[in-house]
Amino acid sequence: MNKYKRYERLAAIVKIFNDNPNTLINLEYFMNLFGIAKSTASEDIDILKDVIEKFNFGKLITVPGAGGGIKYLSISNIDSYRSFVKEMCEKLKDASRIIPGGFLYTADLIYSPSVVSKIGEILSYPFQEKNIDAVVTVETKGIPIAMMCARALNVPLVIIRKDSRVTEGSFVSINYVSGSQRHIRSMSLSRRSLKKGSKVLLIDDFMKAGGTIRGMMELMEEFDAEVVGAGVMISTQKPEEKLVNNYISIFVLKNMDEEKNIIDIEISDWIMGE
Structure with missing residues (x-):
């Protein structure tokens, strides 16, 4: 068996952890991969742990016991994302984003891989150690955000459809009331999907009154799923009373004046530590 130098092992271990976030990897895996003793493997992990946490690249968690191992979490704290969130907030304040009808244009951000990956990581942060089984979203612009959130948690992405698909087999369908327009809508999910x-985390791009998230919660009840929480990129300040309580958002849209070309949007308190 080839003998690997420490810097080679460390580079390989970083790649393995980065490809498998939030996944428990037994120390024996590294021992067998590199042909090294347990003490050497432990030393490698200790070195990486210090470096990763020093540069806020995430954190390594050691789980003791026969079934234990090491797990890599992509975010050690939210502080390192504050500069990114502040930059995003300034971009969202750009009055040119106002679309006639009182809508906010965000597609350029949501469909940017470098941006949406960070958004997904931020929304995954409070749930990294909640043993989530799946991230659930609806077939809207929230899909890229939910995908990156699922990537950070290393769990499957489940997409709720607005109508059933024959190619997905039997499905469960419900009607729900949209929170803002009070329209009756429907959503469906294949029985094979979940x-x-x-234990699921609900993700969406935008929330006003919370009707869609509430509908997702009701659909999850049909699968006896436990909704651990919900996250959205942007929530509106009004109405103050939402149809859901257990949710987080990165930004809060306080006001948007189409006539005065003003977008008043702020970063959520939990990110800024307030």
């Missing part, structure tokens, strides 16, 4: 009893 195992009963799963």
Whole structure:
């Protein structure tokens, strides 16, 4: 078996952890991969742990016991994302983003890989150690955000459809009331998409009154799924009373005046530590 130098092992271990976030990897895996003793493997992990945490690249968690191992979490704290969030907030304040009808244009940000990956990581942060089984979203602009969130948690992405698809087999469908326009809408999910009893995180791009998130919660009840929480990129300040309580957002849209070309948007308190 080839003998690897420490810098080679460390580079390889970083790649393995980065490709498998939030996944428990037994120390024996590295011992067998590199042909090294347990003490050497432990030393490698300790070195990486210090470096990763020093530069805020995430953190390594050691789980003791026979079934234990090491797990890499992509975010050690939210502080390192504040400069990014502030930059994003300034971009969202650009009055040219106002679309006639009182809508906010965000597609350029949501469909930018470098941006949406960070948005997904931020929304995954409070749930990194909640043993999430799946990230659930609806087929809207929230899909890229939900995908990056699922990537950070290393769990499957489940997409709720606005109508059923023959190619997905039998499905569960419900009607729900949209929170803002009070329209009756429907959403469907294939029975094969989600195992009963799963712990799920709901993700969307925008929330006003919370009708869509509420509908997702009601659909999850049909699968006996436990909704651990919900996250959105932007929530509106009004109406103050939402149809859901257990949610987080990165930004809060306080006001948008189409006539005066003003967008009043702020960063959520939980990110700024307030």
